[in-house]
Amino acid sequence: MVLYIIGLGLGSEKDITVKGLEAVKKSDKIYLEAYTSILGVNKAALEEYYGHEILEADRDTVEQEADAILEAAQTSVVSFLVVGDPFGATTHTDLVLRARQKGVKVEVIHNASIMNAIGAAGLQLYNYGQTVSIPFWTDSWKPDSFYDKIAQNKAIGLHTLCLLDIKVKEQSVENLCRGRKIYEPPRFMTVNQCIEQLAESEEERKGGICTPDTMCVGVARIGQADQVIVSGTLSELADVDFGAPLHSFIICGNMHELELDYIQHYRVKLS
Amino acid sequence: MVLYIIGLGLGSEKDITVKGLEAVKKSDKIYLEAYTSILGVNKAALEEYYGHEILEADRDTVEQEADAILEAAQTSVVSFLVVGDPFGATTHTDLVLRARQKGVKVEVIHNASIMNAIGAAGLQLYNYGQTVSIPFWTDSWKPDSFYDKIAQNKAIGLHTLCLLDIKVKEQSVENLCRGRKIYEPPRFMTVNQCIEQLAESEEERKGGICTPDTMCVGVARIGQADQVIVSGTLSELADVDFGAPLHSFIICGNMHELELDYIQHYRVKLS
Numbered sequence: 244m245v246l247y248i249i250g251l252g253l254g255s256e257k258d259i260t261v262k263g264l265e266a267v268k269k270s271d272k273i274y275l276e277a278y279t280s281i282l283g284v285n286k287a288a289l290e291e292y293y294g295h296e297i298l299e300a301d302r303d304t305v306e307q308e309a310d311a312i313l314e315a316a317q318t319s320v321v322s323f324l325v326v327g328d329p330f331g332a333t334t335h336t337d338l339v340l341r342a343r344q345k346g347v348k349v350e351v352i353h354n355a356s357i358m359n360a361i362g363a364a365g366l367q368l369y370n371y372g373q374t375v376s377i378p379f380w381t382d383s384w385k386p387d388s389f390y391d392k393i394a395q396n397k398a399i400g401l402h403t404l405c406l407l408d409i410k411v412k413e414q415s416v417e418n419l420c421r422g423r424k425i426y427e428p429p430r431f432m433t434v435n436q437c438i439e440q441l442a443e444s445e446e447e448r449k450g451g452i453c454t455p456d457t458m459c460v461g462v463a464r465i466g467q468a469d470q471v472i473v474s475g476t477l478s479e480l481a482d483v484d485f486g487a488p489l490h491s492f493i494i495c496g497n498m499h500e501l502e503l504d505y506i507q508h509y510r511v512k513l514s
Numbered sequence: 515m516v517l518y519i520i521g522l523g524l525g526s527e528k529d530i531t532v533k534g535l536e537a538v539k540k541s542d543k544i545y546l547e548a549y550t551s552i553l554g555v556n557k558a559a560l561e562e563y564y565g566h567e568i569l570e571a572d573r574d575t576v577e578q579e580a581d582a583i584l585e586a587a588q589t590s591v592v593s594f595l596v597v598g599d600p601f602g603a604t605t606h607t608d609l610v611l612r613a614r615q616k617g618v619k620v621e622v623i624h625n626a627s628i629m630n631a632i633g634a635a636g637l638q639l640y641n642y643g644q645t646v647s648i649p650f651w652t653d654s655w656k657p658d659s660f661y662d663k664i665a666q667n668k669a670i671g672l673h674t675l676c677l678l679d680i681k682v683k684e685q686s687v688e689n690l691c692r693g694r695k696i697y698e699p700p701r702f703m704t705v706n707q708c709i710e711q712l713a714e715s716e717e718e719r720k721g722g723i724c725t726p727d728t729m730c731v732g733v734a735r736i737g738q739a740d741q742v743i744v745s746g747t748l749s750e751l752a753d754v755d756f757g758a759p760l761h762s763f764i765i766c767g768n769m770h771e772l773e774l775d776y777i778q779h780y781r782v783k784l785s
Contacts, residue, residue, distance in 0.1 A: 252531060252624060260625070261535060262528040328626055330633025333772065340636075340776055353523060353631045353737050354531070355599055355624030358639050362601025363622060365611075368629050369647070373672055374640040395670045401644055466624050501604065505611055 246316035246347050248335060250328040250354025253466030254283050256292040263352040267293050271319040274300040274312060278411045279334070280326035281489060283467040297324070301412050305334055309341055316347045327356030355466060357491055361404055364460045364472050364493060365505030371404055372396030372496070377437050379408045379430065387444045393494055394452045400497035407432035407490050431488035434461035438481050453477055453494060460493040460506060461485055475511035483511060517587035517618050519606060521599040521625030524737030525554050527563040534623040538564050542590040545571040545583060549682045550605070551597035552760060554738040568595070572683050576605055580612055587618045598627030626737060628762055632675055635731045635743050635764060636776030642675055643667030643767070648708050650679045650701065658715045664765055665723045671768035678703035678761050702759035705732035709752050724748055724765060731764040731777060732756055746782035754782060
């Protein structure tokens with residue numbers, strides 16, 4: 244019949260569009276993709292609002308059971324719910340591609356995602372360069388390709404949006420080796436952890452890209468009722484508590500007058 | 515009381531979020547910003563769906579009557595509707611800023627905009643550089659700063675989203691001089707007009723940025739039921755008819771495997 248791929252937006256159960264809600268209501272099966280982002284409400288709240296059970300789809304489900312999802316969509320109405328917009332993550336593009344190859348009808352219902360809602364921080368979207376991902380470092384694994392991308396953006400005066408890592412359904416090395424499906428609690432990178440890694444990269448690379456004086460904006464829970472936006476230098480923001488996830492981070496490029504006015508209102512209050 | 519700034523998304527009256535619709539329903543006054551983008555349905559369709567009159571706000575209204583809008587929001591519930599997301603255009607950021615200065619409570623309700631829904635074309639959002647605007651040229655006015663920006667993006671392998679010009683409520687020079695409020699019919703730049711201007715800039719600049727062989731994607735009415743996505747070289751797309759507005763255009767940077775697979779499905783059919 245049809246596979247609806249529906250963006251849920253960023254906040255609560257009521258951030259779905261009217262069109263999206265209508266699609267959900269007529270669905271036989273509803274999947275919720277739950278590993279690239281999180282909503283401000285949990286699955287139970289969505290189930291109550293929709294009046295329908297939701298199957299949680301972790302990375303394994305989507306990548307390995309895509310065929311099962313698509314087969315169901317051949318004979319019934321299936322909704323695949325995504326926090327933000329459906330095209331925020333590579334996996335969903337891949338799902339659309341597979342659907343098309345199998346001849347499954349797909350309807351995409353768009354919504355806000357961090358990629359456009361970050362406009363709420365007051366920096367104009369067309370003044371951003373490429374978006375970077377900041378991965379959780381370990382003691383022995385410290386990839387820093389984000390540094391080069393931030394540098395490329397800065398060189399032409401552009402802001403950089405940093406998306407901070409999420410670890411959901413991680414297994415410890417021991418559990419992984421023993422094949423035990425025991426998972427660690429989910430982890431969401433904070434603005435503070437991001438700043439630490441940026442500062443360490445700067446120390447290593449010495450390109451003057453993320454110095455203590457670099458102007459930045461930290462944001463949390465954008466699009467939710469309790470969203471937080473705080474601007475300041477990298478060192479000023481290092482210890483600011485942004486609260487619950489998700490956090491994102493902006494490294495400012497050249498600032499235009501309206502942008503300066505705007506973020507001044509969000510300037511960190513130093514004690 | 516409160517000023518709701520509500521994104522309408524990109525398609526029909528049902529692309530508003532449930533939260534947005536609830537805000538509209540309790541509003542005393544509703545403005546629709548009608549000069550930076552257009553929806554797939556007209557104002558009358560929105561009025562019927564909301565059961566409430568809508569005041570059209572052109573550029574003059576928003577920039578000159580912002581105070582009146584904000585004053586109304588001090589004593590009543592006012593909704594300011596924006597096609598796409600509220601932070602897609604500078605004017606709305608300015609409105610939020612003025613509201614904050616006046617102590618008017620603002621609630622922003624996000625939605626999809628071309629800046630994230632362009633993901634539907636299959637190129638990953640984090641592989642895009644800065645977004646450029648392509649303005650309508652005249653015989654004597656041919657600004658081409660977009661060329662440098664596309665070149666900057668290309669130099670680091672990134673795609674460029676081109677937003678195509680919209681002219682709403684234009685006055686002819688004669689009517690302007692005589693102070694006659696007579697307006698020209700609205701104009702929306704087509705993919706074809708965009709390609710013409712890109713080709714002319716290339717001829718002028720000779721940077722090898724938009725040659726006849728440059729891979730591109732033209733899109734129209736993204737997020738609407740009849741959206742069109744066609745990929746091909748600049749010269750292949752030159753005469754493709756994309757139909758009704760709005761059109762947008764992508765100049766591809768380096769292509770990743772999944773991206774190539776995806777846009778292959780949208781490859782132009784040459785006769």
